[in-house]
């Protein structure tokens with residue numbers, strides 16, 4: 001697919017218009033990417049944004065002042081900040097619950113709940129939610145289920161097939177795959193949702209630029225092999241960690257395998273001791289300390305200090321932590 005590095009497109013005449021007129025509203029390179037990703041997720045349509053956060057922000061446009069969003073208690077730090085510091089200023093009520101415990105969701109939902117938003121597995125605690133069962137609960141009460149599928153990608157899990165209405169991605173991670181481009185997707189199950197998301201993508205000018213679309217298109221070509229190799233490497237690291245007496249925590253593997261083709265490339269572990277964790281992270285030689293994941297290098301981080309530092313310590317849902325040294 002060529003890069004249509006053009007903001008404006010010549011029209012045939014004063015009264016006839018062709019498909020593309022202005023890149024904010026549509027660009028052939030972006031369309032090619034969006035069509036490919038819609039196919040991968042089994043969506044009615046997908047939309048490419050300038051980052052995962054821009055995609056998540058657009059998703060919150062599906063609700064209005066007075067409505068309520070219920071979100072996983074364990075969630076990406078940037079999403080926590082968007083919900084608590086941006087959405088609430090627009091008159092949206094936000095509740096955080098341990099959604100992997102479905103009884104908690106039933107208790108928390110009200111007639112005002114319009115979106116229930118999850119990551120599964122969650123970042124960083126790797127809590128797995130039964131998406132099929134959750135979608136029934138959410139739909140019975142007339143709300144939408146939105147799933148951030150960044151960690152597994154459509155190659156391992158397709159939330160729309162499990163009952164979700166909207167899937168969101170930080171394509172900065174596995175789609176791009178080389179830590180050289182930022183982008184995000186919103187993938188919609190229905191035409192009605194697609195229309196709303198497209199309206200906001202155009203109205204707010206958050207669509208992904210042509211060159212970046214091309215980089216993500218190129219990343220996707222090797223995504224399957226990168227994920228396959230990443231997963232087999234992760235299994236070896238997990239086996240090694242499981243044999244270490246300092247490692248304290250395992251994940252609900254059965255549920256994960258009932259709704260996905262694999263457990264993914266990401267792994268988290270707890271030592272029960274913040275200083276010990278810091279020493280381990282600093283001593284690693286192959287694993288570089290970075291805030292992100294999904295590139296071709298092996299990386300490590302402490303969520304409480306990096307990716308989740310924007311969540312106040314006392315609200316970090318069980319993330320073992322020290323007061324963050326800086327805020328992001």
Ligand SMILES: *Cc1c(COP(=O)(O)O)cnc(C)c1O
Pocket residue numbers: 051052053054076078079119123148150151169170171172173182183184
């Ligand atoms: C990184 C990430 C985001 C944010 O995406 P950006 O591309 O950094 O804006 C959202 N959700 C999850 C699960 C992430 O890992």
